[in-house]
Amino acid sequence: MGNIEFNHIPAFYLAFPFLFLLILFNWLGFRVKKRQIENNPGIEPAGLGPTEGSLLGLTALLLSFSFGMSATKFDSRRQLIVEEANDIGTTILRCDLYPDSIRNEFRADLKNYLESRINYYQVGDDYNGIQLELSRADSISAICWKRAAQLSNNLDNRVATAQMVPALNAMIDIIATREASRQSVVPRLILDILCVLTLLSAFLSGYGSKINERSSILVVVFALMTTLALYLVIDLDRPRQGFINLNNVEQLMVNLRSNFAEKN
Secondary structure (H helix, E strand, O other), X not given: OHHHHXXXXXXXXXXXXXXXXXXXXXXXXXXXXXXXXXXXXXXXXXXXXXXXXXXXXXXXXXXXXXHHHHHHHHHHHHHHHHHHHHHHHHHHHHHHHOOHHHHHHHHHHHHXXXXXXXXXXXXOOOHHHHHHHHHHHHHHHXXXXXXXXHHOOOHHHHHHHHHHHHHHHHHHHHXXXXXXXXXXXXXXXXXXXXXXXXHXXXXXXXXXXXXXXXXXXXXXXXXXXXXXXXXXXXXXXXXXXXXXXXXXHHHHHXXXXXXXXXXX
């Protein structure tokens, strides 16, 4: 339940509190260092040691890894939408291989099927809406498959059915693949560890800064750039919301409606 609630929070709303947390942790690190120097005047200010530098490097590595994972998943989802649009388009075209009576039955079902697949994306992250459209698409595809199976017993339709069955099979299979891709997100544990390491890095950055050379501008820029990088990781992983989405690619599915408008 916690993961579901977290995934429903827009990345934009997560970025703002994290930005202030980074600045706060940097300030805390600076205050701790300053307090140590005040309590021990003989201590010379020191920069970051090997351990602290290694932690900063580990944070950068994990951030890069998470970004690469999000970008790969985003591209995979984009490719699957293109593939499904092609599969549905192929199935619609192969309806023309049948006599008009059969062709019209197939096209009527495929029109409803297409609307269901369009709604599957348009409902966003609404769990109930997604499940409803998956169930609806499954019911319609079962009807189409049963019709094709029955037509395969008719010698007059065997050639057409031999072309229709692979198209239907690909159209049906891509549903499970696309749904699995939607559910495949960057693991919550990785994001949690990344946030913890980033906050620790901000603390160490403040702790390692020199008392007389601390720059508020550099602190804000550091926090802003780090927050932006983390925002991109989360937003890429949620293509149904935020500024980085798949709306343009999903238009390929919407464009398939023209196949029915032209021939009705």
